[in-house]
Amino acid sequence: MDNFSALLDGFATVLHPTYLLWALFGVFIGTAVGVLPGIGPAMAIALLLPLTYSLEPTAAIIVFAGIYYGGMYGGSTTSILLNTPGESASIVTAIEGNKMARAGRGAAALATAAIGSFVAGSIATVALTFLAPVVARWAVQLGEPDYFALMVVAFVTVGALLGSSVPRGLAALSLGLFLGLVGTDTLTGQQRFTFGVLNLADGIDVVIVAVGLFAVGEALYVGSRMRHGPVKVIPVEKGWRTWMKRDDWRRSWKPWLRGAAIGFPVGTIPAGGADVATFLSYASERRLAGRERRKEFGKGAIEGVAGPEAANNAAASGVLVPLLTLGLPTTATAAIIIVAFQSYGIQPGPLLLQSESALVWALIASLYIGNVMLVVLNLPLVGMWVRVLRIPRHYLYAGILMFGALGSYALNFSPVDVLLLVLIGLVGFFMRRYGYPVAPLVVGMILGPMAEDRLRRSLAISQGDLSYLVTSPFAATAYVAIAVLLAVGLWLRRREQATGVAVTAGDGDDR
Amino acid sequence: MRSDNGAPEAPTTPGQPTAEAGPPPSDAPVRAHDEPPRRRWGELVLAAATAALGVYVLVAAGSITVPGSTNTLGPRAFPYLVGGMLVAAGVVLVVLFLTGRAGEEEGGEDVDPTVRTDWLTVVLLVVALVVHVFVINVIGWPFAAAVLFAGAAVILGARPWWRAALIGLVLGLVIQVIFGGLLGLSLPAGPLLEGVPFLRG
Numbered sequence: 001m002d003n004f005s006a007l008l009d010g011f012a013t014v015l016h017p018t019y020l021l022w023a024l025f026g027v028f029i030g031t032a033v034g035v036l037p038g039i040g041p042a043m044a045i046a047l048l049l050p051l052t053y054s055l056e057p058t059a060a061i062i063v064f065a066g067i068y069y070g071g072m073y074g075g076s077t078t079s080i081l082l083n084t085p086g087e088s089a090s091i092v093t094a095i096e097g098n099k100m101a102r103a104g105r106g107a108a109a110l111a112t113a114a115i116g117s118f119v120a121g122s123i124a125t126v127a128l129t130f131l132a133p134v135v136a137r138w139a140v141q142l143g144e145p146d147y148f149a150l151m152v153v154a155f156v157t158v159g160a161l162l163g164s165s166v167p168r169g170l171a172a173l174s175l176g177l178f179l180g181l182v183g184t185d186t187l188t189g190q191q192r193f194t195f196g197v198l199n200l201a202d203g204i205d206v207v208i209v210a211v212g213l214f215a216v217g218e219a220l221y222v223g224s225r226m227r228h229g230p231v232k233v234i235p236v237e238k239g240w241r242t243w244m245k246r247d248d249w250r251r252s253w254k255p256w257l258r259g260a261a262i263g264f265p266v267g268t269i270p271a272g273g274a275d276v277a278t279f280l281s282y283a284s285e286r287r288l289a290g291r292e293r294r295k296e297f298g299k300g301a302i303e304g305v306a307g308p309e310a311a312n313n314a315a316a317s318g319v320l321v322p323l324l325t326l327g328l329p330t331t332a333t334a335a336i337i338i339v340a341f342q343s344y345g346i347q348p349g350p351l352l353l354q355s356e357s358a359l360v361w362a363l364i365a366s367l368y369i370g371n372v373m374l375v376v377l378n379l380p381l382v383g384m385w386v387r388v389l390r391i392p393r394h395y396l397y398a399g400i401l402m403f404g405a406l407g408s409y410a411l412n413f414s415p416v417d418v419l420l421l422v423l424i425g426l427v428g429f430f431m432r433r434y435g436y437p438v439a440p441l442v443v444g445m446i447l448g449p450m451a452e453d454r455l456r457r458s459l460a461i462s463q464g465d466l467s468y469l470v471t472s473p474f475a476a477t478a479y480v481a482i483a484v485l486l487a488v489g490l491w492l493r494r495r496e497q498a499t500g501v502a503v504t505a506g507d508g509d510d511r
Numbered sequence: 512m513r514s515d516n517g518a519p520e521a522p523t524t525p526g527q528p529t530a531e532a533g534p535p536p537s538d539a540p541v542r543a544h545d546e547p548p549r550r551r552w553g554e555l556v557l558a559a560a561t562a563a564l565g566v567y568v569l570v571a572a573g574s575i576t577v578p579g580s581t582n583t584l585g586p587r588a589f590p591y592l593v594g595g596m597l598v599a600a601g602v603v604l605v606v607l608f609l610t611g612r613a614g615e616e617e618g619g620e621d622v623d624p625t626v627r628t629d630w631l632t633v634v635l636l637v638v639a640l641v642v643h644v645f646v647i648n649v650i651g652w653p654f655a656a657a658v659l660f661a662g663a664a665v666i667l668g669a670r671p672w673w674r675a676a677l678i679g680l681v682l683g684l685v686i687q688v689i690f691g692g693l694l695g696l697s698l699p700a701g702p703l704l705e706g707v708p709f710l711r712g
Contacts, residue, residue, distance in 0.1 A: 037621050054694050167607065171561050171600035177593045178568060185586040188578050192586060193571060216640070223632045223667055227623040393621050394667035395678065401636070402660045402679075405643055406686065409652075410696050418644045422637060429633065434554045435616055452589040459583045 003133050010361030014369055019062055023366050026063035027373045030070020035078050035385045039400060041071030042333040042442070043214035047407040049207050049340060057344045058359055062366045064340055068333060069121065069370045072274070072316050073378050076113040076309050077385050081106060081234050092282040093312075096297070096304030101234040103300050110236065110382055111243040112252045112302055113309040118375040119253075120260035120310030124317035125367045127264050132353065132364075135325040139350035144458040145469045147326075149478035151451040154328055156482050157270045157489065159440045166490075168436045176444025179204055186449070187456055199416060206339045208408045209445055210332075212421045213438045215404035217428020219397040224429070226397075231390050236382060243379070252306040255285050259310025266311075267318020269485070270330040274315040276492060281311035283495070317367065324348055324360060327450070332439035335446040555608050562601025568594030635666045651701010652691075653683035 013019060033044040044067050052060045080097035093113065100109040142150075159173035160166045182193045183203030194200040244252070259281045266277040285307040286297045297304055322328040327349040329335035341348050346356055353360055378385070408421040431438055455469075462468030470476055572590035607613075639662035647655040660679030661672070669675040691698040 050696065051694070054696070167600050167603040170596065171558075171604060174565070174593055174596040174600055175561070178564065178597065181568075181590055181593060185575075188586050190576050190578070190586045192575050192590060193568070219663075220633050220636055222621045223636050224628045224630070225622050225624075225626050226629075226632075226667060227621050228668060392669070394664045394669040395675070397621075397667055398660045398663035398669070398675070398679070399682070401640065401663050402656050402682065405640065405659060406656065406690070409647065410690070410698070413697060413699070415644045415647055418647075419641070422640045422644070425640075426637065430553065430557055433616055433628070434551070434557050434613075436557070448589075448593075455589070456584045464583045 003129070006357055006361045007129060007365060009358065010363075010365035011368075013058065013358065013362040014062065014365040019059060019362075019366070020369070022059045022062050023066050023370055024373060026066020027070040027370050027377060028066075029063075030067035031074040031374065031377060031385065032070075032388055033067070034071040034074020035388050036074075036391070036396060037078055037082070039218075040214065040333070041068050042210065042331075042336050042439075043218075044071065045333065045336045045340065046207055046210035046214065047403055049336070049343065050407060050410040052340055052343045057346065058362050060340060060344075061359060061363050064337055065363055065366050066370045066373075068337065069313070069316065069367060070374060071333075072121075072313050073114060073117050073374045074385065076117070076305075076312075077110060077378075077382065078389060080109045080113065080305070081236065081386060081389060082231070092278050092308045093305055095282075096301050098234075099298070099300035100302065100305065101236070105300065105302075106234055106236040107243050107382075108245070108248050108302060109300075109305050111379060112248060112306045114375055114378045115244075116252060116256040116259060116306045116310040117313040118371055119256045120263060121313040121317060121371045121374075122368065123257075123260040124264045124267075124314035125364065125371065128317050128320055128367070129364055131268070131321055132325055132360075135321060136350045136353045139325050142350070142474060143472060144454050144461060145472055146474045146478070148451060148454040148458055148469065149475035150326060150328055151447055151454065153478050153482050153485070154270045154330055154447060155444065155451070157485055158330065158443045160486055160489065165435060168434075169440050172431065172436050172438060173440040173444040176441035176446075177448040179209060179441070180445040180448030181452075186453060199414075204420070204445075205408075205411055205417070206336070206442070206446060207411055208417055208421050209424055210336055210339075210442055211404045211407050212424030213428035213431070213441060214332075215400050215407075216421060216425025217432060217438065219400050219404070220425055220429040221432040222393075222397055224433070226393060231393065233386055233389050236386065248302055251302050255281070255303045255307035256310045258284065258288075259307040259312075260314040262307075263311030263314030264318040267315030267330075268321040270322065270328065274312045274319075274331070276489070277311040277315035277318075278308035279492065279495075281307040320367075324352055324363075325350055327352070329443060329446060332442045335443045338446055551613060554613055555605065558601055558604035558608055560601075562598050562605065565594045565597025565599075565601055568597060632666055636663055639663050639666060648699065649701075651704060652698040653680075653687040653704065654701055656683035656686065 014023065029044060029048070030041060033039040033041065045064050048063065048067070051063065055063070076093050076097065079094035080101050082098075097109040097113065100106060155173060159169040178193070180203075182200055184191055184194075184201055191201055262281045262284065263274070263277040266280060267274065282304055285301075285303045286294060289297065289301065289303055293301060293303070319330055319334050322330055323334045323337065325348075327338065327347060329338050338348055346352070346359070404421065404425075405418050408417045409415070411417055428438055430436075431441075458469055459466070470479060568590055572587050572594055575587050575590065577585040577587060639659055642662065643655050643659035646658060649655075650658075657676065657679035660682055661676040664675035664679070665672045687698055687700060687704075690696040691700065
């Protein structure tokens with residue numbers, strides 16, 4: 001029960017009024033960026049990384065945890081209420097939730113998404129509380145080649161599974177690995193790919209790359225093909241009564257629990273993060289629905305909102321397990337959180353729970369509290385989020401550009417950084433335009449230097465014997481797992497695309 | 512920012528600096544999704560550039576100095592690997608393009624899949640960013656930010672332009688007060704606001 005008392009200490013820290021305010025700030029910003037199209041939690045955290053220069057670590061990590069969780073809540077509001085056809089295949093909630101909203105049941109959809117997120121998020125946080133120390137204790141025994149194997153797993157799955165095309169994912173990943181190479185080699189002190197530019201000797205700042213790709217790239221891409229005219233938000237009926245009827249509760253609670261059970265494990269393995277979890281939950285809800293209910297799928301079945309939204313949040317907690325215990329980011333947001341840790345000189349890994357025990361448990365405690373704040377903040381304030389959703393798009397993207405420029409300028413107060421930002425933003429624009437996923441690039445850039453380090457240390461230990469990399473039982477298992485994960489992941493994605501096509505086809509028939 | 516979607520679209524004010532950002536001037540009214548999939552040469556350029564970068568990485572990796580003491584994997588090995596991956600991915604993508612399998616462009620809530628790419632907007636947005644970079648040290652951050660915000664908003668279709676300018680100015684000053692004054696970020700306030708105490712940390 002050592003961990004239990006540590007968790008209680010964590011709560012004692014987080015319940016301090018200052019930290020409560022920071023947590024509130026985090027979940028508030030997180031929900032706002034989740035609601036706003038065009039900004040995700042990865043970008044929001046990247047933009048707020050300059051905060052780490054003036055905040056102490058605990059406060060900053062609490063803010064980032066709040067943004068991370070809040071982004072998951074806010075996203076459902078957007079997909080349920082925003083009336084934009086065309087993107088439904090990628091976000092399953094949009095299929096059912098949007099249909100429910102159009103049928104006048106938007107409040108019920110929002111409520112089941114928010115309460116489901118709360119239930120699953122809480123369950124998953126409990127699971128994280130118990131699992132993280134176990135994994136960390138086991139991970140201490142891992143050697144250098146085992147870590148290298150884990151990172152290869154992350155590279156392969158992130159490169160192959162994030163995005164719609166394997167070669168494009170790998171191209172983005174390699175580009176990220178290249179950007180990670182720029183700078184001074186840590187082991188020998190040699191400069192690599194710095195083109196003799198002094199500024200590049202310390203490497204390219206991840207903040208500039210992340211903000212450039214996510215913020216500037218997105219703004220340029222949307223600007224190039226913007227949907228003009230007023231934003232059409234589906235109106236939501238007011239009042240507590242209409243939120244969820246007894247029947248909605250009856251139909252929602254099982255999908256919530258199943259969503260949590262699916263989402264958390266999927267989140268913990270490097271298999272593409274929350275997207276895969278939401279899709280799996282959607283597919284299983286459809287299969288488990290009775291014959292009559294199954295007909296409702298595609299036309300606004302509440303199970304199709306409750307399950308995937310719960311899975312989404314549970315996966316978000318699951319992602320924190322490899323992040324905190326192995327230092328392994330499996331999504332772009334997790335990679336940016338690692339950067340936040342690093343800017344305090346903290347390296348997430350198996351020793352984190354011992355060396356930074358107070359910080360980690362405060363983080364976990366803040367997840368419990370953030371969850372409560374979010375469910376309180378989301379349901380009654382939905383009117384405000386709808387207003388946020390209605391911000392005219394020209395102001396929204398102008399604001400994104402301005403904050404992006406601020407975030408990169410504030411790094412060193414050097415205009416050169418902002419020029420670099422524009423350049424990377426253009427790269428992001430072309431990547432989006434031609435279907436290259438940007439998340440593998442960010443993950444590759446952050447994880448690349450770590451992987452190189454592990455690889456070279458392994459070979460230094462083995463004195464150049466390459467077989468050392470695969471002979472440890474764990475590493476061997478990991479390489480076998482890559483093959484299995486890839487096969488399963490690609491199969492899942494084919495199914496996902498098939499479902500998306502089927503639903504889109506049904507969509508066309510309605511009109 | 513206030514939502515003002517109820518306001519009717521004001522007609523373009525004459526004498527406005529960067530107002531030519533409407534629909535693209537040249538293209539005939541052909542809808543992108545009606546025509547057969549076009550070859551988009553930019554995609555080939557991107558794929559080829561990936562491969563070319565890989566070749567460069569492979570070549571440049573050979574000139575990284577290896578200190579004599581390393582008897583195992585030195586600083587060149589990983590760059591060779593990365594260069595090889597770039598070349599492989601680039602070549603596969605070039606082949607995919609030439610065999611007619613183009614990428615799916617990314618969707619999004621605010622992206623209209625039926626319109627063609629408006630290159631003018633992209634160029635003007637980049638210009639706004641570059642102007643912002645060069646005026647920071649001349650007129651100070653809050654005003655440079657206002658220039659960027661107002662410029663980008665007008666380019667993206669905000670009318671009337673003075674409302675965008677006003678919002679930009681207020682946003683710039685508020686951020687200056689919060690980040691510069693309260694959080695102690697040393698954003699340059701500029702010559703106009705020099706000596707205003709609460710703008711600097």
